[in-house]
Amino acid sequence: MKKVIIVEDFCIACYNCEVACIAVHSKSQDPVKAYKREGLRGRSNAVVEVESPLAFSVMCRHCKHPWCMDACISGAIQRLDNGIVYLDEERCVGCWGCVVGCPYGAAHPNIAGKDKHAFKCDLCIERLDAGLRPACVEACPNNALLYDETIEEREEVHT
Amino acid sequence: MIRSEYVIVGANVAAVGAIDGIRRHDKKSSILTISYESLGSYSKAMLAEYIEGANAQWLEYRGKDYFKKMGVDCLFGRKVTGIDIEKSMLATDNGDEVSYKKLLLGVGGVPFKPVIKGAEGKELVFTFTDFLDAEKIREALKKFNSAVVIGAGFTGTEIAYTLNKLNKKVTVVELGDRALVKALDPKSSEIAEKLMKDEGIEFYLNDTVEEIAGNKEITGVSLKSGKFISCEAVITAIGVVPNGELMKNTPLKFDRGLDVDDYMCTNVPDVYGAGYVVKALDISDGQKRSLPLWPLAFQQGLVAGINMAGVRYPYAGGLPVNSLKFLKVPILSAGITTPPDASYETISVSDPKGTFYRSLVLKDGRLKGFVTIGEIDGAGVLTGLIRSRIDISGIKTRLLGKKRIGLMQMPREWRNRIFTRRDETDYND
Numbered sequence: 093m094k095k096v097i098i099v100e101d102f103c104i105a106c107y108n109c110e111v112a113c114i115a116v117h118s119k120s121q122d123p124v125k126a127y128k129r130e131g132l133r134g135r136s137n138a139v140v141e142v143e144s145p146l147a148f149s150v151m152c153r154h155c156k157h158p159w160c161m162d163a164c165i166s167g168a169i170q171r172l173d174n175g176i177v178y179l180d181e182e183r184c185v186g187c188w189g190c191v192v193g194c195p196y197g198a199a200h201p202n203i204a205g206k207d208k209h210a211f212k213c214d215l216c217i218e219r220l221d222a223g224l225r226p227a228c229v230e231a232c233p234n235n236a237l238l239y240d241e242t243i244e245e246r247e248e249v250h251t
Numbered sequence: 252m253i254r255s256e257y258v259i260v261g262a263n264v265a266a267v268g269a270i271d272g273i274r275r276h277d278k279k280s281s282i283l284t285i286s287y288e289s290l291g292s293y294s295k296a297m298l299a300e301y302i303e304g305a306n307a308q309w310l311e312y313r314g315k316d317y318f319k320k321m322g323v324d325c326l327f328g329r330k331v332t333g334i335d336i337e338k339s340m341l342a343t344d345n346g347d348e349v350s351y352k353k354l355l356l357g358v359g360g361v362p363f364k365p366v367i368k369g370a371e372g373k374e375l376v377f378t379f380t381d382f383l384d385a386e387k388i389r390e391a392l393k394k395f396n397s398a399v400v401i402g403a404g405f406t407g408t409e410i411a412y413t414l415n416k417l418n419k420k421v422t423v424v425e426l427g428d429r430a431l432v433k434a435l436d437p438k439s440s441e442i443a444e445k446l447m448k449d450e451g452i453e454f455y456l457n458d459t460v461e462e463i464a465g466n467k468e469i470t471g472v473s474l475k476s477g478k479f480i481s482c483e484a485v486i487t488a489i490g491v492v493p494n495g496e497l498m499k500n501t502p503l504k505f506d507r508g509l510d511v512d513d514y515m516c517t518n519v520p521d522v523y524g525a526g527y528v529v530k531a532l533d534i535s536d537g538q539k540r541s542l543p544l545w546p547l548a549f550q551q552g553l554v555a556g557i558n559m560a561g562v563r564y565p566y567a568g569g570l571p572v573n574s575l576k577f578l579k580v581p582i583l584s585a586g587i588t589t590p591p592d593a594s595y596e597t598i599s600v601s602d603p604k605g606t607f608y609r610s611l612v613l614k615d616g617r618l619k620g621f622v623t624i625g626e627i628d629g630a631g632v633l634t635g636l637i638r639s640r641i642d643i644s645g646i647k648t649r650l651l652g653k654k655r656i657g658l659m660q661m662p663r664e665w666r667n668r669i670f671t672r673r674d675e676t677d678y679n680d
Contacts, residue, residue, distance in 0.1 A: 162550050189572070200628050
């Protein structure tokens, strides 16, 4: 399967990937509305880590044997036929098994409020179905995220 | 007589792991799963939700269609009563004979029931291990307003918390000097106890129930210390023991757990085991033991299934990981949380409010275990550090901050291998 490749030398810590991720997973598809009205603050599946001058964005690696899935007591996390490791937030009971299981820290807890569940990257499954690339990759201005392509290939798409 | 290429005894997480494993390499052969529970496959880790009122379908782990989708036949509500190893045959409680080519025993554990004076013949004495137990407790909820829970392990504290939430007066009696001794270190036990006390649960530590008082109806329990606690129900949650019932009078080696090799195969070829019933490698100290933990049961099942399908694939060993999912402040732990001797080093950080705590246990510069309370995002990175055995002497203090744990502190080479690989990561990475 195709995955998001992370190139840490190119990340400029612009957080565009986080903004794009939140927007694409919101009802309004708008980052400001998602923040103000939908309570999606801090709900990006891609997380930028910065320790200047180094920065990179991390999201699910969609493992062949996902530690998160092994730990999932509700069956909310399943590996789809196309290899995407998918977390169904409706079925999640917030046991945090995936949070403590994922060695990349890519399954996150949403603890606030009554809506207790984990969340993680779904590789923008709907965008992929529509022939698009994941939103974080699309939003990255400096080739720090690639959708299983070389930098040359990506630049060809963009120009 | 029923014939099946693969037969799985048990239908829960280890069995599901095994079915996944078999079907990765063998899409065609027949698989039959047999379980004494009429509900078939469900999440034992979610029984508390059932007591709180969730419907039984909510507990279905992989959904209704899972077995059908995987081409698996089911005999649910049917108990396996014996194994004839020579004939590769099972007997069930309604007289069926089932012949197998490959067998998996995923029969889990049975609650360890202490002999307590006065426990016999009383309606409101429960265990809390399987769906039947949960159903009994749920049905009896109207009949009691107060309960004593014996045992402050994971099961005990979870049922105590659940009953308290349902407005019962709950008291926990524990023989040891603190709650959750297997999963937590003393400081985090204290925090967990406080979180539960704040909700109204009472604890009696260093004490045990000697007698359940009352005739048919419980009036209370008397403790070894001489105290008497009034209550109307008692739940024993001392622990579980591996279920060895089927191994009796067979050549299968069972001694407080079923012996299996690195491929999850027992001492009898073609008979495999997975889940709590087996003694499998615990990588935190290199010993083989039975652990009643969900992810390990799944992984062992998967490995057993892959090997049953004829592909040699070793079990990399498991790491005990715990999540106290029911508490208001999340508590996660993994590996060795209480150092067994002076060769271990412990570093920790906490805030005075008790809403944040993190402790790391190291040996020879390698992470062996941790507890993290309050701030849990990225805790899995620590779990990964235990598994990978990377020397963290240089970065250990940076892992203690009150913030999410990321990959910034990891060796650049390790990180970039993960970031740039296009193939798929495996258990043994």
